[in-house]
Amino acid sequence: MMYIDADNAIYGRLSTFVAKKLLEGEEVIIVNANRVAITGSRKFLLNRFIERRDIGSNRKGPYYPRTSNQILRRSIKNMLPVSTSKGKxxxxxxxxxxxxxxxxxxxxxxxxxEFQNKRVSGYVTLQEISKTLGYKVRE
Structure with missing residues (x-):
């Protein structure tokens, strides 16, 4: 069992690390998903997540998550072979x-x-993205 504090960790690097550990058979629990950092320009990142949310329809999907923990879980899911029983x-x-x-x-x-964000500017947290996508974050 591995407990990970994701405070100020970089989104993609954390996701790949966790996906590899899951495939090795470890159980992973991640906390503080609100504080995960995604590097890049704020305007580009927010527009990218809004475009992802707006794809499809309410009836047919695809359904893109709005909460920070579900956004992180989906990125980990996309790095696993979920169509096989091993990935599930x-x-x-x-x-x-x-x-x-x-x-x-x-x-x-x-x-x-090794996955910590060392930038002072040029990043967005998952909490900010959740607020932009319409989720009311409780603090």
């Missing part, structure tokens, strides 16, 4: 939380230093 069971071992749940307050979380 790997994804079932992944839990993502927007913040730290009360049950896990006393757990020790691993902070992945």
């Amino acid at each position: 069971t790997a994804l079932s071992r992944c839990m993502v939380y927007a913040s730290v749940p009360k049950i896990m307050k006393n757990k020790e979380f691993k902070k992945l230093e």
Whole structure:
């Protein structure tokens, strides 16, 4: 069982690391998905996520998530072979939380230093993207 604190971690690098660990058979629990950073220009990133949300229709989909934890989980899912049973069971071992749940307050979380965002500007957090997509974030 691996507990990961995703505070200020880079979105894509964190997702690939977690996908590999899931395929190796580990259970992974990620907290603080609200604070995951996506590097790039703010305008480009927000427009990209809005375009993804607007594809399709309400009846037929595809349904794109609005919450930060579901956005992160979907990026991990896209890196797994979900059409096979191996990929489905790997994804079932992944839990993502927007913040730290009360049950896990006393757990020790691993902070992945090699995936930390070192930029001062030029990034957007998943919480900001969730707000842009229409989710009312509780703090």
